[in-house]
Amino acid sequence: MSFDRLIEKIRLTGNPTVAGLDPKLDFIPKYILDASFAEYGETPDGAAEALFRFNAGLIDALYDIVPAVKPQCAYYEMYGWQGVRALKRTVDYAKQKGMFVITDGKRNDIGTTMEAYSTAHLGTVAIGSETVAAFGADALTVNGYLGTDGIAPLLGVCKEQDKGIFVLVKTSNPSSGELQDRKLDDGRSVYETMGEKCEKWGEDTVGKYGYSAVGAVVGATYPEQLNLLRQAMPHTFFLVPGYGAQGGSAADVRGAFDENSLGAVINSSRAIMCAYKKQGRDEKEYAAAARAEAIRMRDEINSYIK
Amino acid sequence: MSFDRLIEKIRLTGNPTVAGLDPKLDFIPKYILDASFAEYGETPDGAAEALFRFNAGLIDALYDIVPAVKPQCAYYEMYGWQGVRALKRTVDYAKQKGMFVITDGKRNDIGTTMEAYSTAHLGTVAIGSETVAAFGADALTVNGYLGTDGIAPLLGVCKEQDKGIFVLVKTSNPSSGELQDRKLDDGRSVYETMGEKCEKWGEDTVGKYGYSAVGAVVGATYPEQLNLLRQAMPHTFFLVPGYGAQGGSAADVRGAFDENSLGAVINSSRAIMCAYKKQGRDEKEYAAAARAEAIRMRDEINSYIK
Numbered sequence: 001m002s003f004d005r006l007i008e009k010i011r012l013t014g015n016p017t018v019a020g021l022d023p024k025l026d027f028i029p030k031y032i033l034d035a036s037f038a039e040y041g042e043t044p045d046g047a048a049e050a051l052f053r054f055n056a057g058l059i060d061a062l063y064d065i066v067p068a069v070k071p072q073c074a075y076y077e078m079y080g081w082q083g084v085r086a087l088k089r090t091v092d093y094a095k096q097k098g099m100f101v102i103t104d105g106k107r108n109d110i111g112t113t114m115e116a117y118s119t120a121h122l123g124t125v126a127i128g129s130e131t132v133a134a135f136g137a138d139a140l141t142v143n144g145y146l147g148t149d150g151i152a153p154l155l156g157v158c159k160e161q162d163k164g165i166f167v168l169v170k171t172s173n174p175s176s177g178e179l180q181d182r183k184l185d186d187g188r189s190v191y192e193t194m195g196e197k198c199e200k201w202g203e204d205t206v207g208k209y210g211y212s213a214v215g216a217v218v219g220a221t222y223p224e225q226l227n228l229l230r231q232a233m234p235h236t237f238f239l240v241p242g243y244g245a246q247g248g249s250a251a252d253v254r255g256a257f258d259e260n261s262l263g264a265v266i267n268s269s270r271a272i273m274c275a276y277k278k279q280g281r282d283e284k285e286y287a288a289a290a291r292a293e294a295i296r297m298r299d300e301i302n303s304y305i306k
Numbered sequence: 307m308s309f310d311r312l313i314e315k316i317r318l319t320g321n322p323t324v325a326g327l328d329p330k331l332d333f334i335p336k337y338i339l340d341a342s343f344a345e346y347g348e349t350p351d352g353a354a355e356a357l358f359r360f361n362a363g364l365i366d367a368l369y370d371i372v373p374a375v376k377p378q379c380a381y382y383e384m385y386g387w388q389g390v391r392a393l394k395r396t397v398d399y400a401k402q403k404g405m406f407v408i409t410d411g412k413r414n415d416i417g418t419t420m421e422a423y424s425t426a427h428l429g430t431v432a433i434g435s436e437t438v439a440a441f442g443a444d445a446l447t448v449n450g451y452l453g454t455d456g457i458a459p460l461l462g463v464c465k466e467q468d469k470g471i472f473v474l475v476k477t478s479n480p481s482s483g484e485l486q487d488r489k490l491d492d493g494r495s496v497y498e499t500m501g502e503k504c505e506k507w508g509e510d511t512v513g514k515y516g517y518s519a520v521g522a523v524v525g526a527t528y529p530e531q532l533n534l535l536r537q538a539m540p541h542t543f544f545l546v547p548g549y550g551a552q553g554g555s556a557a558d559v560r561g562a563f564d565e566n567s568l569g570a571v572i573n574s575s576r577a578i579m580c581a582y583k584k585q586g587r588d589e590k591e592y593a594a595a596a597r598a599e600a601i602r603m604r605d606e607i608n609s610y611i612k
Contacts, residue, residue, distance in 0.1 A: 022419065025433070033434075042434030074415055074422035078431050080440035081391035088387050108412050108449055109380055110479040113328065116380035125384050127331070128339075128348030134386035143414055145451045145474055147481030168451055173416040175453030179499065183491040190496065193485065 002139060002164030003215060003237045004207040006100045007262060009067035015298040016257070016305070018068040018102060018239070019290075020269025021058065021090060022075045023051045027273050029283035032057075048082035051075075054286075055090045058273065061287035063097035066294050070239075070267055073105040091137055102239065103137035106168060110146055114153035122154070122163040139164040141217060141239070144194055151201050151214070158205055158213035164237070165214055167201070169194045169229065172219025172242030195229050198236045209262060211237040218256065220248025220266065227255035230263065238264040243297075244271040250300045261305045268297055308445060308470030309521060309543045310513040312406045313568060315373035321604040322563070322611070324374040324408060324545070325596075326575025327364065327396060328381045329357045333579050335589035338363075354388035357381075360592075361396045364579065367593035369403035372600050374444075376545075376573055379411040397443055408545065409443035412474060416452055420459035428460070428469040445470040447523060447545070450500055457507050457520070464511055464519035470543070471520055473507070475500045475535065478525025478548025501535050504542045515568060517543040524562065526554025526572065533561035536569065544570040549603075550577040556606045567611045574603055 010016050025033065025047060032053050040046035059069065069090075076087035087103075094101050107117040119125050121140045124133045144151055144167045154165050170180055170191040180191040188196075195216060202212025212235045218226050220242035230238070238256045242248040243266050256264035271278070275293035276286040316322050331339065331353060339356050346352035365375065375396075382393035393409075400407050413423040425431050427446045430439045450457060450473045460471050476486055476497040486497040494502075501522060508518025518541045524532050526548035536544070544562045548554040549572050562570035577584070581599035582592040 024418070024422070037434055042436045044433065044438055044440070047433045072415075072419055074413070074419045074426060077426035078422045078440055079433070080438065081387050081394050083440070084390045085387035106414050106449070107380070108414070109378075110477065112330075113378055113380045116330070116384045120380060120383035127350065127353045127385070128343055130348045132350055132386065134350070134384055134389070143412070143449050143451055145449055145485060146477050146479055147484035147486070149479040149481040171416065171452050173452055173455040175455040178453035178503070179451060179496070180453070182499070185489040185491060190485070193488070197484070
C-alpha cells in the first residue's frame with residue numbers, strides 16, 4: 001500500500017517531514033527570476049521556468065534528507081497552463097530523485113469526474129493506443145464533503161498502482177472550526193465523523209505498518225484534536241500542516257505519532273522555501289539555507305517523538 | 307456584481323441553463339480524434355487538441371441560445387498540462403463568443419493559497435511588469451469545508467473584477483447526505499448551515515437582481531431540499547447539477563427559481579455533449595444535435611417556471 005512506501009522513505013531518512021513546494025514569485029531569488037525572464041520574457045513561460053528552477057534547486061538540496069515533497073497546485077495554476085507544466089516537471093524531477101510526491105490539490109467531485117481527477121494526479125490515461133501519466137504523483141489531498149461518492153473513485157488506483165490519498169479532516173486554519181468542530185446530533189463533531197469515514201474508506205488497504213492508503217489532513221495548530229484523532233484513527237496516516245509559519249510547534253505535533261514514532265508526516269512550506277530570507281543569507285544560497293532549516297526541523301521534531 | 311451579468315445573459319437568451327463541457331475522449335466524435343491525432347500524435351497534445359476542437363464546435367452551436375458554459379477541470383487535468391491548456395483555450399473561446407464561463411474546479415484552501423486559486427481562475431497575476439489572466443473565468447465552484455478562511459480570499463476579486471463563486475451546499479450525488487444531511491446539535495443540517503454561510507459571505511455583494519456574488523451548488527436530485535434552500539437563501543444564486551443523466555427532471559428544478567423565474571442556472575453536461583449518440587445522428591452532426599438538445603431542455607425547463 002502506498003503509505004508503506006512513504007513510511008519506508010521516512011525510516012530511511014530518519015525524517016518524518018515533507019517540504020511544501022508553494023513557489024510564489026515573491027519567494028524566488030531574483031537571480032532565478034532574472035535568468036528565466038531573460039530567456040522567456042515576463043510571461044507565464046518565464047514565470048513557470050522560474051518556478052521549476054527554484055523547485056529543482058530545493059529538491060537537489062533536500063532529496064537525501066527529506067522523504068517527500070508536497071507541491072500545492074494553486075501556486076502553479078496561478079501562472080496558467082505553463083505553471084501547471086512546471087508542476088508536472090516538478091513531480092517528475094522529485095520522483096527521479098527518489099522523493100515521495102504528495103500533490104496538494106484538495107480535489108473533490110463525484111463518480112466519473114472524480115475518476116478523472118484520480119487518473120490525472122495518480123493514475124494513467126489511455127490516449128489512442130498510448131498510456132500516459134498526466135501528473136503521476138504518489139498521493140493526492142482530497143476533500144470529503146461529497147461523501148463516499150467522492151472518495152470511492154480513488155480507491156481503485158490506490159490499490160492497483162500503490163498510491164494514497166489524504167482526506168481533509170481537521171484543517172489548520174483559524175476558521176476550520178466553523179463547520180468541522182460543530183457537533184452532530186450524536187454528540188460527535190464533524191471532524192470526528194470525517195475521521196471515522198477515513199478509517200472505513202481505508203479498511204481494505206491497510207499495509208504492513210498498519211496504515212491504510214486513506215490518510216487524513218490534521219492541522220498542527222489544534223494539538224488536542226490531533227491527539228484525539230490519533231487515538232480514534234489507528235490505521236490512518238496523517239499529513240500535518242500548520243507547523244512553523246501557522247504557529248504549530250514540534251511539541252504540538254508530537255501527538256500525531258504512534259508509539260513507534262510513525263503515523264504522520266509534518267509539512268513545512270514557507271520556512272523551508274524562504275529560509276534564506278530568515279537566515280539573512282545571500283539569495284544564491286537559498287538551497288543551502290533550505291537544507292539547514294530542513295535539518296533543524298527534522299532534529300527538533302525527532303527530539304519530541306523518539 | 308457578477309451574477310448580474312449571468313442573469314442578464316439568461317434574460318437575453320430566455321434560457322436558464324448552462325452547458326457542461328466535460329470532454330472525455332469517449333464522447334468526442336472519431337473524426338475529430340483522428341484529425342487531432344494525425345496532427346499531434348496519440349499524445350497529450352493530440353488529446354488536448356481534440357478536446358478544444360470538440361468544445362469549439364459545441365460553443366459555436368450554442369453561444370446564441372445558451373448563456374453559459376461550465377468546463378469541469380478534472381477532464382482537462384486528466385490530459386496533463388496540455389489538457390489544462392485546452393481548458394484555457396476553451397474559456398477564452400467561450401468568452402470571445404459572449405458566453406459566461408463557470409470553471410467547475412471545486413477548489414478549496416486557505417489564506418494565500420486560496421488567493422492563488424482566486425488569482426488563477428478569476429483574477430490576474432503580476433509577472434514582472436506584466437499582468438496576465440491565467441484562466442480568466444467569470445465564476446468558480448468552491449468547497450467550503452474549511453470555513454471563512456477558504457472563502458474570504460475570493461471575495462475581493464468578486465467585488466473588484468465582477469466575478470462570482472458557487473459554494474457546494476447540497477450536492478446531487480447519492481452519498482451527499484452522509485455528511486451534508488447530518489443534523490447539527492442545533493437541529494439544522496450541515497447543508498442548511500453551509501447555506502446560511504453563503505448568505506452571510508455574500509451579504510456585501512448583492513446586485514441589482516437581489517443576488518450576491520456568492521452562489522451555491524444545490525443538486526436537482528433533491529427537489530425537497532432545493533425548495534427549502536431557495537426559501538432560506540433569498541440572495542444566493544443557484545447552480546443546479548443533476549438534471550438529466552443523474553435523474554433530476556424539469557419538475558424537480560422548478561423550486562430552484564424565484565417568483566420572477568430567476569435565481570438559478572440548470573446544468574446539463576452529458577445530455578448535450580453526447581446528444582448525437584442519443585439521437586442516433588452521424589457524429590459529424592454532434593454540434594447540431596447538441597443545439598437541438600439544448601433547445602429541448604430550455605423549452606422543457608421554461609414550461610415549468612414561466
